Amino acid sequence: MNELVLNLSKLGTPLYFYEKEKIVSNAEKLKSYFKNLNIFYAVKANFNVEILKIFKEQGLGFEVVSKGELILALKTGINPQNIIFNGNGKTYEEVKFAIENGIEIFNFDSLDQLILLEEVAKLMNKNIKALARIKTLVDVETHPHLQTSIFTSKFGLSDEEIDEVLDNIKLLKKVKIVGIHSHIGSNIKDEEPFIKSAYRVLKISKAFDNIEILNFGGGFAVNMNFKELPKLYNELSNKFKVFIEPGRYLIADTGFILAKVVSIKRGYPHDFLVLDCGMSELIRPALYGAYHPIKSIKGQTPERFYIIVGPICESSDIFGEYLLPNMNLNDLVIIENCGAYGYTMSSNYNGREKPLEVLIYNGNYEIINDRKFI
Numbered sequence: 450m451n452e453l454v455l456n457l458s459k460l461g462t463p464l465y466f467y468e469k470e471k472i473v474s475n476a477e478k479l480k481s482y483f484k485n486l487n488i489f490y491a492v493k494a495n496f497n498v499e500i501l502k503i504f505k506e507q508g509l510g511f512e513v514v515s516k517g518e519l520i521l522a523l524k525t526g527i528n529p530q531n532i533i534f535n536g537n538g539k540t541y542e543e544v545k546f547a548i549e550n551g552i553e554i555f556n557f558d559s560l561d562q563l564i565l566l567e568e569v570a571k572l573m574n575k576n577i578k579a580l581a582r583i584k585t586l587v588d589v590e591t592h593p594h595l596q597t598s599i600f601t602s603k604f605g606l607s608d609e610e611i612d613e614v615l616d617n618i619k620l621l622k623k624v625k626i627v628g629i630h631s632h633i634g635s636n637i638k639d640e641e642p643f644i645k646s647a648y649r650v651l652k653i654s655k656a657f658d659n660i661e662i663l664n665f666g667g668g669f670a671v672n673m674n675f676k677e678l679p680k681l682y683n684e685l686s687n688k689f690k691v692f693i694e695p696g697r698y699l700i701a702d703t704g705f706i707l708a709k710v711v712s713i714k715r716g717y718p719h720d721f722l723v724l725d726c727g728m729s730e731l732i733r734p735a736l737y738g739a740y741h742p743i744k745s746i747k748g749q750t751p752e753r754f755y756i757i758v759g760p761i762c763e764s765s766d767i768f769g770e771y772l773l774p775n776m777n778l779n780d781l782v783i784i785e786n787c788g789a790y791g792y793t794m795s796s797n798y799n800g801r802e803k804p805l806e807v808l809i810y811n812g813n814y815e816i817i818n819d820r821k822f823i
């Protein structure tokens with residue numbers, strides 16, 4: 450890896466690189482657990498079109514939440530019927546664009562969003578399918594910002610809202626509610642909340658006629674240890690079409706950032722190691738305290754602690770405390786687990802360029818996205 454990394458560094462830092470073999474093996478592993486399921490890769494995790502093409506080749510569909518994500522997904526040449534359109538605030542224009550482009554399945558989690566689907570479908574004289582996203586009220590052990598299905602979540606229909614939807618169902622002419630959708634959060638390491646949630650989805654599904662799809666969303670942590678869940682989902686797939694929408698699990702550990710030390714200054718209790726990469730390239734540590742292993746390419750003989758920070762004008766631009774060899778200016782480091790919600794959440798804040806993205810396979814590399822300024 451080191452020789453390749455040194456070659457990559459000639460392209461300038463910071464840059465993202467992804468390992469194609471790992472992307473393929475993650476997809477294959479997930480398919481082997483969930484044999485009869487429809488897997489929709491959550492495009493928000495990483496929307497580079499070359500990466501999307503790998504998932505398409507693996508036979509996965511796509512889950513999108515905006516017109517922009519839909520355009521990227523369609524660029525792979527995927528059949529639009531293998532795309533589902535989610536989101537709690539779709540606009541008229543987005544729904545119209547999606548229907549024009551052959552999308553047939555939409556979720557909704559409010560009565561007005563359901564009515565919007567009906568209005569647009571009617572105007573375009575197209576029949577579409579809808580999945581009701583519900584709150585499963587399952588608390589998960591993750592960062593509060595990554596909880597999505599508790600009572601106070603902005604996502605999902607509450608019990609009262611489900612009743613409202615049921616009361617209005619007869620008004621629907623072009624939209625058919627064919628499924629129940631849940632997504633309980635992200636970076637969840639334990640199967641239990643998924644299992645509890647599945648039973649709640651099943652229970653709610655009984656209140657509707659015509660339910661043929663159960664969509665359990667995404668949320669698996671990279672190191673998720675599957676035991677009982679595949680059995681439950683595979684069993685349910687004898688009666689329903691079962692969907693999952695993983696993002697992080699498929700892509701997080703395939704991506705890295707190569708960065709350079711640009712300053713070393715005195716700090717307390719440890720010196721600061723300032724990288725040429727910060728929250729504009731990887732916001733997860735600042736946004737929800739995410740920990741990303743950071744390694745020196747000089748090797749891992751631990752010599753001293755550093756507080757690793759970025760160059761951005763924000764005090765929250767901190768990766769954390771790390772034990773590293775003695776570091777010098779211009780030394781290279783690799784930040785791990787950056788494949789999901791890394792580049793897609795990056796910004797031009799502080800007038801910075803968006804980093805380069807590179808795909809590695811068979812010991813070679815290909816630039817899959819140029820640096821971009823504004």
Ligand SMILES: Cc1ncc(COP(=O)(O)O)c(C=O)c1O
Nearest residue numbers: 491632635667668694695696697
């Ligand atoms: C509705 C929905 N599905 C799937 C995902 C993917 O989640 P993860 O990357 O944790 O698997 C998300 C993430 O926010 C989501 O909101």
